[in-house]
Amino acid sequence: MGLAAVGTFLWINQPAPALPESAPINPVIATFATFTAAAALTATPQSWTRLLPLLDFLWFAGVCVLAVRAAMKLARRHALRRTGVTVASSEWQDRAAQLMRRLAIAKPVRLCES
Numbered sequence: 001m002g003l004a005a006v007g008t009f010l011w012i013n014q015p016a017p018a019l020p021e022s023a024p025i026n027p028v029i030a031t032f033a034t035f036t037a038a039a040a041l042t043a044t045p046q047s048w049t050r051l052l053p054l055l056d057f058l059w060f061a062g063v064c065v066l067a068v069r070a071a072m073k074l075a076r077r078h079a080l081r082r083t084g085v086t087v088a089s090s091e092w093q094d095r096a097a098q099l100m101r102r103l104a105i106a107k108p109v110r111l112c113e114s
Contacts, residue, residue, distance in 0.1 A: 085114045
């Protein structure tokens with residue numbers, strides 16, 4: 001999602017391709033283009049459209065914060081697998097062995113407590 005925002009920003013702000021010097025220009029099209037460009041420059045943008053860059057930045061910052069938060073939770077989950085882990089008591093090992101036989105699980109399963 002973050003790359004989509006950056007890509008959109010770069011795509012919108014790229015300069016328009018220049019017309020070749022030798023290209024014939026239709027006077028009607030040239031007049032219309034001049035009128036449209038002048039109208040666009042003199043028109044005042046709506047007040048909420050001026051906030052769009054700020055809203056885009058806030059959205060992107062939110063995406064970044066949530067991505068960092070998810071990465072931290074993932075790292076914490078991986079750390080839990082390795083810290084404070086001991087082999088389960090023999091009672092639990094026996095129960096796990098019974099379940100493995102009932103479910104026909106051939107691959108060994110390590111049962112741990114944390």
